[in-house]
Amino acid sequence: MTLITCIVPAHNEAPRIAAVLQVLTRHPLIAEVIVVDDGSRDGTAEVAAAFPVTLLRLSPNRGKTAALAEGLRAARHDLVMLIDSDLTGLSAADITALVMPLRQGRAQATLSLRGNAPRLWRWIGLDYISGERVFSRALLNGREGDLLRLPKFGFEVFLNTLWIAQGLRVAVVDWPGVASPAKAAKRGLWPGLAADAAMLADMFRTIRPTAALSQIVTLRRRRV
Template sequence: MRGKITCLVPAHDEATRIGAVLGVLVGHSMIDRVLVIDDGSQDGTAEVARKAGAEVLRLVPNRGKTRALAQGIAASDGDWLLLIDADLTGLTAADVTQLVWPVLEGRADVSLSLRGNAPRLWRWLGVDYISGERMLPRTLIAPHLTALDSLPKFGFEVFLNRLMLNHGLRPAVVRWPGVASPAKSVKRGFWRGMASDGLMIVDILRATGPMTVLNQIVRLTRQVR
């Protein structure tokens, strides 16, 4: 199974980190198109992305990750979407291939990463239910752009989980022990980072509710074990 793969990279003020990520994605033999959604950055993220050879969709002002991805999905084409966060460290071409292969080979319908610095609980359970790195059919999410626009800024992953589970899709978890995503406290300072983490948790609960989140974690854990 093949088909065109569009890689979406949502980014906000990631000029110091996105270059390394795009160095892996741009030119990767399995990726047909790399589209960076620059979500109101003020630090030159778009310029770094263009120099790396990626297409850039600029949004002004900042709209939050969910709406940024909705814009990227609307601008995408092809059969598959590969979602990659812009701030990863340690990402290699082999990691990307490992995330793509289970879906293209038909062993899974969607795939999710499990980064080396994911919370210990997620590593113990074997799944990170809000992983930002995924491979999925574009037809799963493209019909729901209006719904995405009504979600909180960080409601995308749990919304996508609901679609996956409602459609009975088979997930595969790909462990990335050498890949990390820096904590918000590292990127923004301790107090701003803590506030951002708190707002993200609130958005997740607003998007689905605590019982739905728990149900998603339980169901995904059962499916990948």
């Protein structure tokens, strides 16, 4: 059986991360859970430390891309799963569903489609910037320098570029009962909107808007 490392980037998620780790650390398909605490100012690290995980702490906050790069560097297994730390409604069945297309040989990478994904994403059947994925870490061999040059929230669209260049078959896994809280709900309206705007700016510093549209079209075509 292929062993899986699960990487969980986290920033100020003390109220939410325990529910996620309860599922991940008990799942029989996951051999290792790495939590990367990205400069949190709350008790995120302390909550994570209560679980059987490898805890990496970054200071100051360096952004999601840097947190994932640290987790990937520390991972002991080739097959990696990325899971956001703020999910609600996550179950063991959801984790199994995200892994099975690879174990069955139907796909070489998977993406989640959460129940509260934007209506457009659910209509087209694809969330191309989903934070929940499974893929081979070997895809990033030799790309460590590229990761370091990415903006804070450029990882997902950069990874899409690699998947497309490699011609990977991608499975989209429906997670109707899983949600990711809006930033405005966690931080307040205006700070949340500012965080969303910064994330979009980072994405479009990584790829052009026309390239983002091309990613959506190509990934939809390669769905299995």
